[in-house]
Amino acid sequence: MTTSQLLVIDVQIGFINEWTRHVPARVGSLQDSFDHVLISRFYAPQKSLHRRLVSGDGFALGSVDTQLAFTPSATAMIVDTPVYSCISDSVLDTMRSQGIARVHLCGIATDKAVLKCALDLFDGGIEPVVLAHATGSDAGPALHEAGLQILRRTIGERQVIGS
DSSP states (O other), X not given: OOOOEEEEEOOBGGGOSTTTTTHHHHHHHHGGGOSEEEEEEEOOOTTOHXXXXXXXXXXXXXXXXXXXXXXXXXXXXXXXXXXXOOOOHHHHHHHHHTTOOEEEEEEEOTTTHHHHHHHHHHHTTOEEEEEEEEXXXXXXXXXXXXXXXXXXXXXXXXXXXXX
16 A cells, blocks of 8 residues: 655745745645645754854744744644754655655745755655645745756656646
8 A cells, every 4th residue: 555645844934925825725735635744844043054144043943933834734743853854864764664655745945945855855765746836935936946947857857746
């Protein structure tokens, strides 16, 4: 029996703007279509490079920025992560033990965390499928499209669907 997995990446209040406001509703409606839902929630530790070089004081653990912008399903597993990707060796091991060979990805940002998670799954031997209609970049449509183009080149043209 094949087990289906949805990975929802960083759909958090701090990443919602005019270019990503469509993502929470689309993510919310996708959850019931999968056996397993894993949700990553990004935070920036006090002395991290992310805080120093990218977000300033934003995304402190427990801040409004880090709150999810949708209601997770009751059975979803939430992973807090201080890095762009939630795909660790333990996450890969869990997926493999559950018989997961393919993961559908959605979330924010196509050009950063979604890209990194897809590549980490690919490198870990699990097939990534990016749901383009349920992704976005908080930096705008040009970087969203750039992220999708890079994904098509790095994980395969057919691995990016719904664009």
